Amino acid sequence: MIMASTVKIRIDGRDFNVDAGLTVLKAAEKQGFRIPTLCSCKDLAPFSSCFVCLVEVRGAKGFVPACSTLVSDGMDISIESAVARRARKTALELLVSDHLGDCEAPCVSACPSRVPIRDFLALAAKGEYIKAAQKIRETMPFPGSLGRVCPRFCEKECRRTRVDEAVSICYMKRFVSDMEIKAGGPFMPAPGSPTGKSVGIIGAGPAGLSAAYFLRLQGHDVTIYERQKDAGGMMKWGIPDYRLPPDILAKECGAIIGMGVEVKYGVNVGKDIMFDEISKKHDAVFLAIGAQKTSDMPIEGRTSRGVVSGVEFLDAIAKGGRPEVGDKVIVVGGGNTAMDAARCSVRLGAEVVIVYRRSEKEMPANAFEVEEAKHEGVKFELLSVPVKVREEGGRLYFTCLRMGLGAPDASGRRRPVPIDGSDFIIEADTCITAIGQQVDGSIADNTSLKLTKWGTPEYDIHTMQTCLPGVFVGGDGATGADVAVRAVDAGRRAACSIGQFLRGEKVTGEAVKFNSSMGPLDKVPAEVFAGFLKQQVTRMPMLVAEKRTKTFEEVETGFTVDGGGHEAKRCLGCGCVEADDCKLREYCTEYAVDQNRYAGKRRGYENDSTHPIAVLESGKCINCGICVRLLEEDGSHSLGFIGRGFDTRIKPPFEKLLSETGTAGLSFASDACPTAGIADRKKYETKHVGIPGVSK
Ligand code: SF4
Ligand code: SF4
Ligand code: SF4
Ligand code: FES
CATH class of the missing domain: 3.10.20.740 (Ubiquitin-like (UB roll))
Structure with missing residues (x-):
């Protein structure tokens, strides 16, 4: 032997x-x-x-x-x-460095809640609305509510903009949720098998409820301690009914609570129960306390009768109140709370002026909220700031100054600078201040939680862990007042970290995958969109302006089935067909690769979708040669190295199209390709990815 x-x-x-x-x-x-x-x-x-x-x-x-x-x-x-x-x-x-491809659809990368947009739109396009809503809930449990109030970060990056207009992603979230509710939904997934671990959550707002949902999916017991008598946080108490009808929010909150979440309402943590007691009762704690303390308007006379905060005003309206505001209201501020307060005041019969110290361009409010406010008759006194208020005979007299814009400040917006001698007076019956909200850090009293100078707990922004083991924080209570979609995202990420903590694993937070990107919208090669036909975007039907200013009924009345179906089909199906199976992406994730470290000239956009078995995307090819050599071995020689040096590309020889080569070996080649350089055509259909160069 x-x-x-x-x-x-x-x-x-x-x-x-x-x-x-x-x-x-x-x-x-x-x-x-x-x-x-x-x-x-x-x-x-x-x-x-x-x-x-x-x-x-x-x-x-x-x-x-x-x-x-x-x-x-x-x-x-x-x-x-x-x-x-x-x-x-x-x-x-x-x-x-020269790779040309988007691993994930750019709308998903831009969405703070990482909603699987392409996939839910593909389901909606097939009329599978319940599945579409459930697909959204894989990363975000409020499709109906956020489908109404999200600022639409996703749409700003939608590739369809380069063909005609962005897909109405946000309205589509709402559309599939409305269809699901009409069918008796929301239909929630089953909670995970019980783990015997329990989590205490402080606050039943968007962050707290989102965390509760994802923790129940993992099988943990959840108890929420909520100060108010109802769930929803700022989505409930800070967003008026005409933007987010209370029954929609109640259905979504109720569906989460119905997954086995215990909510203790009317409990003020720090008074009715101490933080330490909650800590001892549960295996982990999530602080989702929000930022509801209003910032004071620092001017003389601010305590005059008739001056109210935007948060209190909206809270009173959400509780069914209809405050007497008189004939004229001024709203101080330029954010969404200011727009909401102004539009509510219009509905209470007042003439409304928004006073904002910068220009419209610097306003933090969503542009469409500003447009809607204008549409409803709200006037704007821009580059103006109140410096003093005096009450006389039941009326308020504001002394305001005109402002010029100086150099950008820390927020990147140009700093307003008062113009000497520019003072003027505005009269009003009511003034609503909406100049910001703060976090009430008193929850940390008598605890070892460390606070920042803004009163928010110090924490790791990736794992959301505070300095106390097992105590996590997220949402407005961690970041300061922000949009609901980020709070919902924080809840999901916190639930992931809490799950790791409860399983005794290292707390690393949600994994972040490498994402190759073709770049910002205006840098994507024009060839990507060549041949796509323009289509009309579906417009949102609205209540007529005369009606909407007299009622708190929802202004946007929702897509019809035809409109929603059409809009879903406008999606181009961006992202990579091999995003979940690509070896290159897997290694780039493992090695924390920076795609721009050696950024040079990217490959051009060149594709061949002519073959029924496989699609060539040369921007995603790494010239590994596997396909060429496999097709040499089987004798078909369907592909070869064409060109020289950096410009070498994998193509059929003699300037043929893939459809003019044989089919032998193409399946093996696409299976063996470590990227999506050559990919199985069937996968494009099953993964809802648009076939390159084939119009939708
Ligand atoms: S081939 Fe891989 S790295 Fe390239 S876009 Fe597709 S998934 Fe991303
Ligand atoms: S076309 Fe579809 S997949 Fe592409 S960015 Fe827009 S919504 Fe997302
Ligand atoms: S196997 Fe894929 S990556 Fe490798 S040369 Fe062929 S197409 Fe390019
Ligand atoms: S050089 Fe060794 S696997 Fe490519």
């Missing part, structure tokens, strides 16, 4: 006897080590084009590719040394 000869090698400080004649890659894999590879294929001889398998060998000059270097006796190999990892990271960064 002939014994295979062996050699003695060392890998990461451990000694092994391995078969002679093996590559370093094979020998290491046999001993349980993992080395990244992209151009290596088990059916082919080593090719060594990607260099992501580089390892360090003592005594060798530079790094060696593990896939093509044979083991030798006494070899001392380092796979996990910092320098070897750095070399592989560099190889990956070079590979993606």
Whole structure:
């Protein structure tokens, strides 16, 4: 019997006897080590084009590719040394430096709640509205509410804008939720199997309820301590009915609570129950306390009768009150609370003027809220600031100053500067101040929680952990007043970290995947959109202006079934067909690759979608050569390296189209491709990804 000869090698400080004649890659894999590879294929001889398998060998000059270097006796190999990892990271960064592709759809990257937009729109396009709403709930449990009030970060990045107008993503969230509710929904997923762990949540607002939802999915018991008599937080008490009807919010909150969440209403933490007691009762605590303390208007006479805060005013209206505001109201501020207070005052019969110290461009309110306010007759006194108020005969007299705009401040907006001698008087019956909200940090009294100078708990912005073990924080109570969609996102991310903590794992927070991007909307090559036909966007039907200013009924009345169906089909299906299976993306995530480290000229947008079996996307090809060599081996020679140097591309030879080559081997090639350079055409359909160059 002939014994295979062996050699003695060392890998990461451990000694092994391995078969002679093996590559370093094979020998290491046999001993349980993992080395990244992209151009290596088990059916082919080593090719060594990607260099992501580089390892360090003592005594060798530079790094060696593990896939093509044979083991030798006494070899001392380092796979996990910092320098070897750095070399592989560099190889990956070079590979993606000219890559042209979006791993995920840009709308999803822009959405704070990471809603699977393309996928829910694809379901809606097929009329599967309940499944579409459930798809949204994979990352965000308020499709009906946020479908009405979200500022639509996603739509600003929608690739369809380059063809005609952005897809109405936000209205579509609302549309599928409305359809689900009409069918008897919301239909929530089943809670996870009980874990025996319990989490106390302080606050039943968007962050608290979102965390409760995702914690119930993990099977943890959840108790929420809520100061008010109802759930919803600022979505309930700060957003008027004409934007978010209370029955919609109540249905969504109720559906989450119905998953087995206990809510203790009317409980003021710090008075009725101390934070320490909650801490002792539960295995983890999530602080979702919001930012409801109003910022004071720092002017003489601010306590005059008739001066109220926007938060209190909206709260009174949400509780069914209809405050007497008189004939004329001034609202001080330029955010969404100011717009809401102004539009509510219009509905109470007042003439309304918004006084804002900067210009309209700097207003923090959503642009469409500003437009709607104007549409309803609200007037704007811009670049003006009240400096004094005096009450006389039941009327308020505001002395205001005109402002000029100076250099940008820390927020990036231009700083308002008073103009000497520009004072003027505005009269009003009521003044509503909406100049900001703060976090009430008193919850931290008598605890070891550390607070920032803004009164918010100090925390890790990725894991959301505070300095107290098992205590997490998120939403407005952590960041200061912000939009609801970010609070909902914070709830989901906190639930992920809390889950890790309760399972005794290292708390690392939600994993962030590498995302190759074709760049900002205006930098995406025009060829991507060539051949797409323009389509009319579905307009939201609205109450007529005369009616809406006299009622708190919802202004936007919702898409019809035809309108919603049409809008869903406008989605181009962006993102990559191999986003979940791409080896390049997997390694770039593992090595925290920065795509722009060696940013040079990106590949052009060149695709071939003519074949029924496979689609070529050369922007996503890394020239690993696997497909070319597999198709050589099977004799079809359907693809080859065309061109020279950096401009080498994988294409059919003789300027043929893929459809003019044979079909033999194409399935193997697409299966073996480590990226989406060549991909199975069927996957585009199942993953709802638009086929390149094929119009929608
Ligand atoms: S091929 Fe991979 S890295 Fe490139 S866009 Fe697709 S998933 Fe991202
Ligand atoms: S076209 Fe569809 S997938 Fe692409 S960015 Fe717009 S909504 Fe998202
Ligand atoms: S298309 Fe071919 S050469 Fe390009 S990455 Fe895929 S397998 Fe490699
Ligand atoms: S060079 Fe080794 S896998 Fe590519």
